[in-house]
Amino acid sequence: MPDGGVTYEAFCATSGCGEESGPQEEREAAQQWCLRHTGRTGHDLFRRVATDHARVTREE
Helix, strand or coil: CCCCCEEEEEEECCCCCCCEEECEEEEHHHHHHHHHHHHHHCCCCCEEEEEEEECCCCCC
16 A cells, blocks of 8 residues: 555455455455355355555665
8 A cells, every 4th residue: 555554354264265355445344345245155254354554764
């Protein structure tokens, strides 16, 4: 992300599924994806990942 920040993702942990929310800027968006996925498939276990970004600059 250009300005740093945090992204949230959810991955279905049901064997053989492989669906994922993709990176989301809001935690609630990833959570809503989980709820919709469970409603569609009945899958009820997810791996959730929050990734923060650090911009590092070198001092000259």
